[in-house]
Amino acid sequence: MSKKILIVEDEKPIADILSFNLKREGYDVLVSYDGQDAVNKAFGENPDLILLDVMLPKKDGFQVLKEIRQKLNTPVLMVTAKEEEVDKVLGLELGADDYITKPFSMRELVARVKANLRRTELSSQQGSNEIIEIGDLVIDINKYEVRKRDKVIDLTQREYELLKFLATRAEQVFTREQLLEEVWGYEYYGDIRTVDVTIRRLREKVEDDSGDYKYILTKRGVGYYFRRD
Helix, strand or coil: CCCEEEEECCCHHHHHHHHHHHHHCCCEEEEECCHHHHHHHHHHHCCCEEEEECCCCCCCHHHHHHHHHCCCCCCEEEEECCCCHHHHHHHHHCCCCEEEECCCCHHHHHHHHHHHHHHHHHHHHCCCCCEEEECCEEEECCCCEEEECCEECCCCHHHHHHHHHHHCCCCCCEEHHHHHHHHHCCCCCCCHHHHHHHHHHHHHHHCCCCCCCCCEEEECCCEEEECCC
16 A cells, blocks of 8 residues: 655745655655645644645644644654754654755755655564563553653654664664664654754653763764663
């Protein structure tokens, strides 16, 4: 069954080009030209991935992302013409899985779409009864759920995948480039700031003290690791 992609782009020529190329790759494509319609289509059609532009009429991409994340963990790839780092970071902090900046090549965009869909599919296929318990954290891989002191933590799909990856390889240090390749599914097209922002979001949700991390630690000059004890 073909994967369904929702393109949210107010410039029709760009939306048409994206739609044409993604259909050529075998995807089913939906298009929204404003933020409100994007929210309606996301909830009504439940797409497998959303390409979300930032500058939109009615509701901007950040507001759309906020609303989508209240109900859906669908992978979201932010598409923006803005170069400012603050806009990219804001999208990631609101729950975007990745971003791509205009102008971009269709080859790059298709590669990112495939990578995000592939990671989602692999996650759904990895059925397991494994439960990881470290400190106050419980990662129930079968239920796709993380609990802290018996309270469920609300994580995006990417946050969950990153936490599971590090926890199942506790004490092993990974560079940002390695995490991009293993968790996001690509190496060349990634931006290592994506990893830093997602780590920060995870820490805000699983750590008790922002000044004294218990679970996700930094190996200075190298990368990140999950502490076993």
